[in-house]
Amino acid sequence: xTVLEAIKSRKSTRAFLDKPVEKEVLYKLFDIxxxxxxxxxxxxxxxxxxxxxxxxxxxxxxxxAVKSSVERQYDYIYEVKDMPQYIKDRRRAxxxxxxxxxxxxxxxxxxxxxxxLENFRFFNAPVxxxxxxxxxxxxxxxxxxxxxxxxIMLLALEFGxxxxxxxxxxxxxxxxxxxxxxxxxxxxxMSISLGYxxxxxxxxxxxxxxxxxxxxxxFLD
Numbered sequence: 001x002t003v004l005e006a007i008k009s010r011k012s013t014r015a016f017l018d019k020p021v022e023k024e025v026l027y028k029l030f031d032i033x034x035x036x037x038x039x040x041x042x043x044x045x046x047x048x049x050x051x052x053x054x055x056x057x058x059x060x061x062x063x064x065a066v067k068s069s070v071e072r073q074y075d076y077i078y079e080v081k082d083m084p085q086y087i088k089d090r091r092r093a094x095x096x097x098x099x100x101x102x103x104x105x106x107x108x109x110x111x112x113x114x115x116x117l118e119n120f121r122f123f124n125a126p127v128x129x130x131x132x133x134x135x136x137x138x139x140x141x142x143x144x145x146x147x148x149x150x151x152i153m154l155l156a157l158e159f160g161x162x163x164x165x166x167x168x169x170x171x172x173x174x175x176x177x178x179x180x181x182x183x184x185x186x187x188x189x190m191s192i193s194l195g196y197x198x199x200x201x202x203x204x205x206x207x208x209x210x211x212x213x214x215x216x217x218x219f220l221d
Contacts, residue, residue: 006154011208013162013193014118015201016125020051021161021194026127029155036151038144044137045148048130048180055128061179062120065172066113072171075135075187076142094208101206119168125193130169130176132186145189152192162197162204165190 026049038044050058104111122128129152131145153163169176173188182188197204
């Protein structure tokens with residue numbers, strides 16, 4: 001698979017086969033991912049690879065937090081109210097696309113909560129990657145974490161794996177830290193569900209549009 005093919009074929013996968021990912025495969029993936037670039041080569045990422053009972057324990061804790069309406073508490077500013085309108089429009093379009101594809105009425109609170117809980121059940125993926133960094137770092141390191149996340153997701157395709165990046169999990173940083181005994185000096189950034197894709201699952205046929213080059217690139221001669 002070429003880099004071009006990987007970038008164009010990567011998508012958020014929301015249904016996985018009930019098949020474990022071999023540790024040897026994961027190690028090979030990370031052994032290549034470690035070459036991802038970072039500012040001043042600080043390599044601020046820390047990754048917890050959750051499988052089996054540990055993964056299930058965290059999932060159960062997060063599902064309970066959502067059902068119990070535990071207050072969301074991120075380690076960073078997740079969003080702002082006065083974001084540009086075109087960003088709001090893109091976000092709304094994304095949600096609408098997903099709801100229509102799943103034939104989900106967002107006014108149906110029961111169905112909507114079940115939709116949300118799928119994130120915290122990790123879409124039944126056999127592996128959940130939790131990406132952390134030290135709290136006492138500059139915001140520039142968020143860029144480094146994002147680069148590492150994309151590197152992992154592209155490499156996953158090379159090994160026949162699929163992925164789904166999620167920042168929703170960061171809403172319950174205290175729950176995650178308590179469940180996994182993570183010190184509060186760490187910041188929970190995001191997670192990535194990882195596994196072998198169920199290519200027959202309807203939800204995995206969902207795709208998203210992308211804006212045109214002219215909508216985000218300006219050439220200055």
